[in-house]
Amino acid sequence: MEISDFGKKFVFMPDATRGAVRALTSKQLEDTGTEAIVTNTLHLLMTPGLEKMKKLGGIKNFMNWKGTVLTDSGGFQVFSLIHSKKWKGVVHDNGATFKSPRTGDMYELTPESSIDMQMAIGSDVLVTLDDCRSTNIERIEAEESVSRTIDWASRCKKHFEEKYGGTKETGKLLSCVVQGANFLDLRKKCAQELSAIGFDGYNFGGFVIADNGELVLDEMRAVIENTPKEKFKYAMGVGKPEDIKIVAGLGYKVFDTVLVTRNARHGTLYSNDCENGVLRIKNAEYSLDERPIDSNCDCYTCQKHSRAYIHHLIKVDEVTGLTLTTIHNLRYYQRIIESLNQQSY
Ligand SMILES: [Zn+2]
Known part of the structure; x- marks a missing residue:
């Protein structure tokens, strides 16, 4: 896939958190029809680290992956780990300062350092650092998240352009994250202000499933309606096969979820042969079943x-x-994605 074509057709990206989709070689990954993967900036920042990553020629060279690489900004994980007190650290106006639980080393994640690490990884599609919060936050908290998200996105773009020459020089894409929690006017404001700065893609940030278990479709629609039509839209963390189909109908083209590989490891397998679309392979009824999944x-x-x-x-x-x-x-x-692409062309 040409990088400039990213998000022009539907794409599903499995998580290659630390430089591998767990249990698969890069060749096995390619054979599933996967064209793009997501890697985790925070994990790669800690191990192997920015300098080693640069010396190793970036993640594509390291894992011998010819497809596209999207890097997250590292923000989502570090903020949730700090907020839940699982990690020692502090979130501030400039990003976050935190301690690696493995080595005890201190790190600072700022809009600028996030871009530097994503460049060292050799990402094709970068994501700006955003201020993500937990679900059901008060309006005042959502307002602060939106204002920081816009400020940090602008700093990321400036740094990407001034230090690296931006999309023009690098051929890489820079996407941003729209926050605003469940407040439609804040979603709209965030989307419009980020559009005014100008990015190659717009990602739906925050939680995609409400407490009642339903997709937050109004919020997702507000992002589509207030960002440039021709730029790609990424529904971060979506989702179940049926959710992908619904969200695709809104105009989102890019998806990722940890469910696919996590379910696989727990023996929850997708199968159209089963009534509810899922086959639990650990069940005794399959012990003599010679059919394929x-x-x-x-x-x-x-x-x-x-x-x-x-x-x-x-x-x-x-x-x-x-x-x-x-x-x-x-x-x-990937077969769901292929069928969505066939329907839309
Ligand atoms: Zn199969």
Whole structure:
């Protein structure tokens, strides 16, 4: 995929948090039809670190991945870890200062340092640092989050342009994150002000599922309606197969979720052969089942192995089981994306 074409068609990105989609080689990943991955700036900042990442020629060279790489800004994780007191650190007007739980080293994540790390990773699609909060926040907190998010996005863009030459020199894309929690007017304001600064893509930030379990469709629509039509829209953290289809209808083209690979590792597999679309491979009923997970799936796992074999591997915690289930779940998602793309052209 040409970077300039990113987000022009539907794309699903699995999480390669530390430089690998867990249990898969880069070749196996490619064979699922995956064209882009998300890597985690915060984890890579701590290990192997910015200087080593640069010396290693960036993540694509490191993991021998020819596809597209999108990096998150590192903000979402560090803020939630600090807010939940799982990590020692402080969030401030300039970003966050925190201590690595592994090494005890201190780090500072600012709009500028986030861009520097994403550049060291060799990202194709960068994301600006945003001030993300937990769900159900008061208006005053949402206002502060929106104002910091806009300020930091502007600083990220300035730094990306002044130090690296911006999209023009690097060919990389810079996307921003729209915050505003459940306040429609704040979502609109954030979207409009970020649009005035100008980015290559607009990402829906914050929680996509409300307490009642429903997608926050009004908020998601407000972002689509108040950002430039021709720029890509990324529904961060969406989601379940049925949610992807709904959100795609609003105008979002880019998706990611940890569910696909996490479910695979827990033995929750997607299958159109089952009534509710899900097959729990650990169930005893599959111990002698010689059918593939999904009779219409063209993945390696379904072509070569039975439910019984995978049931056995997962039951005895055999690592190969995780590889086979991850291949299947990921391919299942990429087939949904392929069918969305066929419908829209
Ligand atoms: Zn399959």
